Amino acid sequence: MTLKIYNTLTRKKEDFQTLEDEKVRMYVCGPTVYNKAHIGHAMSAMVFDIIRRYLEFRGYSVLHAMNFTDVDDKIIHRANELGVDPFELAEGYIHEFEDDLEALNVLQPTIKPRATQEIHTIIAMIEDLVKAGFAYPLNGDVYFRVRKDADYGRLSGRNLDDMRSGARIEVDNRKEDPLDFALWKSAKPGEPFWDSPWGPGRPGWHIECSAMNLHHLGEQIDIHGGGNDLIFPHHENEIAQTESLTGKPFARYWVHNGMLQLGGEKMSKSIGNLVSIEEFLSHHTSDTFRIMLLNSSYRGPLTYNEETVAQAERGLERLHSALRPALPEAAGAAEPTLTALQTQMEAAEAGFIKAMDDDFNSAGALAQLFELVRSINQARAAGASNGDLQPAQTLLRKLSGVLGLCLEEKTSQSGGGADPFIQLLIELRQELRKEKLYPLSDLVRNRLAELGVILEDSKDGVSWRWQ
RNA sequence: GGCGACGUGGCCAAGUGGGAAGGCAAGGGUCUGCAAAACCCUGAUCACGGGUUCAAAUCCCGUCGUCGCCUCCA
Structure with missing residues (x-):
């Protein structure tokens, strides 16, 4: 039996073949930390947690990296709004997300790189891209030259000329091509910055992932994952940057999870139809969420509503x-x-x-x-x-x-201390039943149920459990 | 407008050439003082229209519809 994985790059299921025997290098794009994480982020993290657990079950050792984008426009804007330091803001949301993942029983990634900790690698990469003619500086910014990359658009199945006509982007006429994207952005007054050969600035969004991969996992990896909303432009651009530099295929398998749908639309920060992880977990268990995911294909959209949650809960029971x-x-x-x-x-x-x-x-x-x-x-x-x-x-x-399900026993808050007393009440109730004093025996059962203890009679005796 | 994914019983959904999984809900039954749980039983011309084939949910073409991406997004 061979494992088959759907590869976005080829749009086919392919036999899974690792670069190195029994070892998997997997990089998954994590969140930009400018806000509370929602269950769409949870979905992505959990999908790749399930994949990782299964690969480990199948005998692979998995080097699992998940990054945090901890410097970008949104973080800076949000920090300015709140009047706080952008790095502290990001740090806080990183810790919150890590706590969320633990509560969701998502295994800790092996490495959790952050954009701000890779600045040297990023600058070195950009310098090499400039030297090789794949990038050009422009007034303190540096842009990737998409026309130089013959393969550009391969992952997302587009070509430059189609996009040009249909694109709704505001064209920056200074750039050689409208699709050229920023590797380095010059700092505006008041923005955090690092010194670079092109002046003070910060990395563009896509280059950080290329740099972190190169630094932590090497020139080539087995699996690169993320939400399917990242296919274009993010992953497309990662491929362009990395492969232009290394001349080798970057990731063997591009794996993308579908979007969580709330009210018929993708759950997203910009639409505002959000359920935070914290909010979900205050009403439901992580196993419930996991059952919802497991019950459908990771690649397709996931319908989220009261009914699908309730169905998952019953399935879990x-x-x-x-x-x-x-x-x-x-x-x-x-x-x-x-x-x-x-x-x-x-x-x-x-x-x-x-x-x-x-x-x-x-x-x-x-x-x-x-x-x-x-x-x-x-x-x-x-x-x-x-x-x-x-x-x-x-x-x-x-x-x-x-699959990452806990199926933990439900117990009382106080541990097993109540057990003998529950047994006593059951015995008492059995006596009442023998005497056919059903209103009283039902009272015992109902009162126990209110306390979360479910009694189930059978012809062989009475069993009980915590609700 | 361009690219891509998808449309399976009331609901969530597997299945990609030859028997239509599973879960939830519903109805009937067993058990039971009642209840609950569990167990048994019951259900689908696979969006629509053409085509290929001995054979199509599955392949091809078209139509309709839904969603995603094309701008920050998991």
Whole structure:
């Protein structure tokens, strides 16, 4: 079995072949930190977290870089609005985003470079591009000369002449071509700056990623990721800069996640239809969000609304249902039941890998987990003991973990301290039921439910769990 | 206007040539004092119109529609 990945560059699924055996270099574009991160950012980070976890599951060691753009126009404007230092502003949002990712159970990237920490590399790269004729200084700015790059437009499937006619950009007549983009921007009064051969200024947006890649991962990488709104111009420009300099293919696989849709539109800072990560997590768990992602293709748009969240929440509960213990007084299941469970375990694991190997088809993989859930619940209903269920439950936990799901047990805030008292109330209620004092037994059940303890009667006894 | 993606049951969605996954919701049933959970059962002429093929949700052409990019964006 080979892993296949959809490559934006070729618009095809391709066999995954790394530059170096069993090692993956992956660079994912992170956010520009001028504001609170929203769940669209969470989606992108989580998609690549899932990809990383799966690659690791498949035996690769993954060098995972995610950058922060911590100096740019928006940050400067926002800092001026608030009357604070732009670097402090950025720093604050970086920490906030890191906390968000931890709360979302997204693995820490191996390296987290920042634009402001790569200024030397950036300047050196720009100098080399100027020397090689791919860039030209202009009144303290430096621009990339797109006409010099014969391949320009390859990633986004455009050509310079088409864009020229359709572009809505305000043309800067000083530039040789309207599509030439800034590598270095001269500083206006009051703006943060670094000294450079072209005067005080700061890096353009695209060059930082090229420089960070070159510095931390090398001239060539395996996977370059980000949201599909970055394909043009950002990633197109990264390719232009890096390949013009190295003469080698930059990234082997360009991987792009789809956009989160809220109210039929892409969630974005400029439209203002935002749900912050913090806001989402104050009402829902990270697993709920992850289920939403897993249930659809990472490349397509993701519909976000109250109903899809609720559906994910119920689906998650179903996964949890399989992890519940055997029925009280279960005597062990008959041979055919256990054989069926064993068969399903093998089918689920194989199906899981087959699905994920096909361009990270997480919806297909999730379906396999649900099949396993059904088998486990069937076995439990057929009287399987905890020992009977345990291997299948372990497999379910393992495969869920590969997708980054926690499936953590819900417990009371105070730990297990309440357990004996809950047991006592259950015993009491059972006595009331024996006496057919149902209004009283229901009162116990209802009051416990209000406290978050769910009682479930069965013919073999009573089980309970935290809601 | 240019480039790209997509349109599958009430909802979210897999599936890209030969049996239409899975989840949620709904209805029926088993269990049960009731409830809940779990389990069983029930459902789709795959946007529309042509074409290729023994065979099309899947390939080709056209139409309609949705979304993204073309300006900062995950």
